[in-house]
Amino acid sequence: MEGNRDEAEKCINIASKAIEAGDKEKALKFLNKAEKLFPTPRAKALLEALTKNGSSAANGVHRRRAAEDGRAQAAKERESTGGESSKVFTQEQVEGVQRIKRCKDYYEVLGITKEASEDELKKAYRKLALKFHPDKNHAPGATDAFKKIGNAYAVLSNPTKRRQYDLTGGEEPSGPGHSHGGGNGFDFHRGFEADITPEDLFNMFFGGGFPSSSAQSFTNGRTSYSHHADYRQERTDERGDGGFSMFIQLMPIVVVILVSILSQMMVSPPPYSLYSRPSTGQTVKRQTENLHVDYYVTRDFKSEYKAAALQQIEKSVEEDYVTNVRNTCWKERQTKIDLLYAAKVYRDDRMRKKAEFMTMENCKELDRLNNLFRGG
Structure with a gap:
């Protein structure tokens, strides 16, 4: 009996198409045949509806059954894929x-x-x-x-x-x-x-x-x-x-850090800072003669450093400043490139505008310094 299941399903499918086409006799013929081959609730329901109310009622039963089968299949797919059946992915992914x-x-x-x-x-x-x-x-x-x-x-x-x-x-x-x-x-x-x-x-x-x-x-x-x-x-x-x-x-990392700290403690701090540092007493603002870079020193700076030493200190200040501006400019440019890349890939206008409106202050300052060098 179990071997007739597939044949019975074929008969039910033929009967379903006949119901949709309004051919009641053909539908009855194949539904009865399906019941003889392998009785199923689906064939029985269609037979009862067709016998009592004609093809229109059977059509309704057929549609309800199809909808239930569809919902059951969708639920089965969601369960097997962890609830992501609606999300599409490619074989390449x-x-x-x-x-x-x-x-x-x-x-x-x-x-x-x-x-x-x-x-x-x-x-x-x-x-x-x-x-x-x-x-x-x-x-x-x-x-x-x-x-x-x-x-x-x-x-x-x-x-x-x-x-x-x-x-x-x-x-x-x-x-x-x-x-x-x-x-x-x-x-x-x-x-x-x-x-x-x-x-x-x-x-x-x-x-x-x-x-x-x-x-x-x-x-x-x-x-x-x-x-x-x-x-x-x-x-x-x-x-x-x-x-x-x-x-x-x-x-090994801890040892390296400790050695670095001890080395820094043994080396005297630089006599200047690019930023005001009350903790070291470097709060007096000065400006280099060449590039007009602001820097900060202690109150005893003038008495400790004479003209020759001052020239070398200001040279170091300007070198540190230019290096700092160059590095920060590079970071600004890299951030802008990353934003534009992401905006292009995902067509995100918000990120594109964010990249375009970046001020790039350090890059502007680097351009100013380059012009000074060329002018000098």
Whole structure:
């Protein structure tokens, strides 16, 4: 009897089409045949409706049944995909997530070599962060991939952590209880976690929130990704009882910091500051003769430094000032480039305007200084 189920379903489908076409006799014929082959509630309901009220009532039963089947199928799909069946993703995005999942070290995650420069590192992170951001990529596992990308950049962009990671970070954990990635393929390399959450890093990198109108940013399925506390708790759980191990790893860094502090204590502070510093007594404002750069000294400055020494001090002041302006200008330009890039990719007019209205004060000052140099 069970073997007749498929034939019975075919008969019911033929009967359903006959009902829609208004052919009552054909519908009755195939419904009766379906009942003989394999009785079902659906065929029985259509038969009763057709016998009592004609094809119009049976049509209503058929439509209700189809709607129920559709709702059941949609619910089944939502359950199997974690509530994200309405979110579309491509095969390329799925393959991208799987590639990140298979990566064994942070260099492989970002797609760079160990010799990569800071600019190459930033370029790689910018490209991947936009590609795998949960508001852009709805493929299963995209949130975890985004976390891993952010963690990789945060560690490798820190010179100290990067040196340590090059020595020990890429090694596979071994022994019982150390399966790579905790069973899901995402190993965050114990002892090399970032000091900032991926979403905070993303916002800092692109000068604001993600360019999206979605009110549920950083959401993947039923789990909201925007709660910093959850992520920090997750990292705390990952660390477990490895506090002593972490302390041993950080010992060389502590020694370097202590030596640096002691060295600074032994070296006398410079006789000037580019900013007023009441704590050191450098509150008297002066101006260099050449570039007219403001700087601050103590009240005893005139009596301690004569003309020859003053000329050398003012030269140092101007060099420090120009270096500071140049570095800050570079940061301004980089921020503007990042904003324009994100605005172009996501067609976000708000971010484009924000980039266009940046004042770039330090870059203007750098232009003024360059003109002075050329004029001199």
